[in-house]
Amino acid sequence: MMIPFGKVTALLLGISLLLAPAVCAAPSAPEYSGAYAGKIVWEGTVVMAGDVLILKGGQLIIRPGTEVRVVPAEGTQIDPEYLSSQTELLIRGQLDVQGTAESPVRFVMVERSGLEAISWAGITLDRAAGSSISHAFISRADIAIRCVASSPLLEGNQLTACRYGIVAQEQSHPKILGNLIADGEGGIFCWRGSKPYLKDNRIIGNAEEGIFVDATSRPWLDHNLISKNAIGLALYPTDLPYDPTVVQGNTEDLRQLGRQGQNGVQP
Amino acid sequence: MMRLMALSLLLILSVPGGLLAKPVLHYQGDQTLIKDTVWDGEILVDGILTVAAGVTLDIRPGSQIRFTRHDSNGDGIGEHEIFAQGTILALGTATAPIVFTSAETSPQRGDWGAVNMMVSESENRLEHCVVEYGYRGFHAHFSRASLKESLFRYNLRGAQFQESQVVINACRFLDNTNGVQFRDSKVTLEKVTIARSHWGVRCVYSEVNMTGCLIEDNLVNGVNLRDSKLMAQGNRITGNRRGLYLQRSEGIVSGNDLSANNEHGIFLEDSKVEVVANRLAENGRAGVRWLNSRGRLERNLIVNNGVYALINDGDNAIDARNNWWGSSEPSQIAAAIRDGVDRPGLGLVDARNALEQALPFVDPELSGIQPN
Incomplete structure (x- = not known):
């Protein structure tokens, strides 16, 4: 059957008019999921629809003011592709989060019913050289920023209601400057030969330790406000210098750990 | 058979000395x-090599199987591999192991896929093998191995399997991104x-029976089971971030050394476990963290842990x-335990008869x- 040209034109025009408002009114945010090589730039609003891996040699730049909408993984995810069963941003290349005080980068959860308080894995820097995270707002992550053999600059971030704020392990030596780490389980953990430099951070209101340091790590603690945590400083090293005047108002300001045993109990 | 005709023999490399x-x-x-095939020597796999159902691939001691890297989708993972629907028998010897490795001059993790088994019901065996630079060194679905x-x-995952029955004996999984990962499987780990x-x-x-294993220096968890059953006896789980982490699982944990982990020796979450006669010492945060779990904690040696010996973070008694x-x-024991006495609303710990x-x-x- 032949359809007259004029009718086809009218039909197409009608379809176009129907679709046009939706297309113009709500341009969809770009979605990211999977492994990426090369250079990627996120700006405006982007959606982390699943795990994102930046491969070795790759680079992810997140511009000021970007909103990263994190889609939580299904609770039944049982074969995680990378390190976590929750949605994760895993960096084996380079990460440059370029937030500013005026235009921070925000990681926000895409809500759904039944979502747990800790609802994504956070950012892991796994042997990721030359990275920096500045003025990012991260919340509800298992570990907001985990450094594994990585020494990024972490500056001016707000890490709130995460299970752990920052973990430095496996000889990580990040510069941790002027961050707020609040209302999580623990603040900063230094494990396995890590030597972060901590200056002007506020570590407040965590349910367990503000800063935990194992026997092999040696952070440089420089005027950090540590308050309203269950234990302000939990330290294996016995000679770690810190300014006691800014470690106040915790249920217990200092717990010295080590051979004297759990809470002073001798074996 | 016709496809086998495509097999090319690359002859013959002269070496000094004739x-x-x-x-x-x-x-x-x-x-x-x-058809049944025997490999003995050097094999180069430059594609996906399928072992058809009913066919046995028999690999002789000292053979070396190399895989070229081909990453068609740019995800950093090579796809060339052995895909077995039949049976693989790779029986090396201590002095002549069979090597599965990358063909690249600068090999890296994920250069090739896996020694991959799919619905391979007869027992597949790998003995005295070295498997390196793969995505999943060993991988199985609906198989026995x-x-x-x-x-x-140096694999992204040392071994991974689903819906399979696997016995792993005296193997070493070293320096993989992740060690051993599985679901819906029945697994025995002996001296691993x-x-x-x-x-x-x-x-x-899954159902896991592990004895005599050494699980150490893993950066997240040493052993993590979710919705599974565990029998763990006589293992050493040490130097991990968390030692043993059980979620919605049940089992018996006895005679293990769960010490010197960065966080907790044992973390039980919504689980039902008998924790008996273990050594839980020198863990960074706590020997035991117990969250809404049931079971027994008895005849253990719980000493020298960092912040607490035992944390009850749930609302039931322990x-x-x-x-x-x-x-x-009693006062020293009480100080080493954090429970509802310290945080109202949490369950109490009965630590009498110490x-x-x-x-x-x-x-x-x-x-x-051999840890190294």
Whole structure:
């Protein structure tokens, strides 16, 4: 059957008019999921629809003011592709989060019913050289920023209601400057030969330790406000210098750990 | 058979002195073995090589199987591999192991896919093998396999399987991104070393029996089971971030050394577990963290842990009688336990009848384990 040209034109025009408002009114945010090589730039609003891996040699730049909408993984995810069963941003290349005080980068959860308080894995820097995270707002992550053999600059971030704020392990030596780490389980953990430099951070209101340091790590603690945590400083090293005047108002300001045993109990 | 005709023999490499090397079997592109095949020597797999159902691939001691890197979708993972619907018998010897490795001059993790088994019901066996630089060193679906005295290293995952029955005996999983991962499987781990990964053992919906294993220096969890059953006896789980982490699981944990982990020796979450006669010492945050779980904590040696010996973060009580806490003095024991006394709303811990001294702890029998 032949359809007259004029009718086809009218039909197409009608379809176009129907679709046009939706297309113009709500341009969809770009979605990211999977492994990426090369250079990627996120700006405006982007959606982390699943795990994102930046491969070795790759680079992810997140511009000021970007909103990263994190889609939580299904609770039944049982074969995680990378390190976590929750949605994760895993960096084996380079990460440059370029937030500013005026235009921070925000990681926000895409809500759904039944979502747990800790609802994504956070950012892991796994042997990721030359990275920096500045003025990012991260919340509800298992570990907001985990450094594994990585020494990024972490500056001016707000890490709130995460299970752990920052973990430095496996000889990580990040510069941790002027961050707020609040209302999580623990603040900063230094494990396995890590030597972060901590200056002007506020570590407040965590349910367990503000800063935990194992026997092999040696952070440089420089005027950090540590308050309203269950234990302000939990330290294996016995000679770690810190300014006691800014470690106040915790249920217990200092717990010295080590051979004297759990809470002073001798074996 | 016709496809086998495509097999090219790359002859023959002269070496100084006039000796001749063995020819290299070269499988170019995707091919299928449709009759029983024996490999003995150098094999280059430059594609996906399928072992058809009913066919046995028999690999002789000293053989070396190399895989070229082909990453068609740019995800950093090579896809060339062995895909077995039949049976693989890779029986090397201690002096002549069989090597599965990358063909690249600068090999890296994920250069090739896996020794991959799909619906392979007869028992597949890898003995005295070295499997390295793969995505999943060993991978199985709906299969039965036995891995013995083999080394899995520098893979993204040392081994992964689903809906399978796997026995792993005296194998070492070293320096993989993740060690051993499985679901819906029945797994036996005997005298296995899993070290220097992010995750050591991770599984869901599985039954695990582990004895005499060494799980150490893994950066996330040493052993993590979710919705699974565990029988763990005489293992050493040490130097991990968390030692043993059970979620919605049940089992018996006895005679293990769960010490010197960065966080907790044992973390129980919504689980039902008998924790008996273990050594839980020198863990960074707590020997035991107990969250809404049931079971017994008895005759353990719980000493020298960092912040607490035992944390009860749930709202039910814990029966923790008859343990050695490093002291029998009630006030010192109470100070080493955090429970509802310290944080109203949490359950209490019954730590009465504390032992007067440590019971002799028998170090796990790890003979034959070579951590390096």
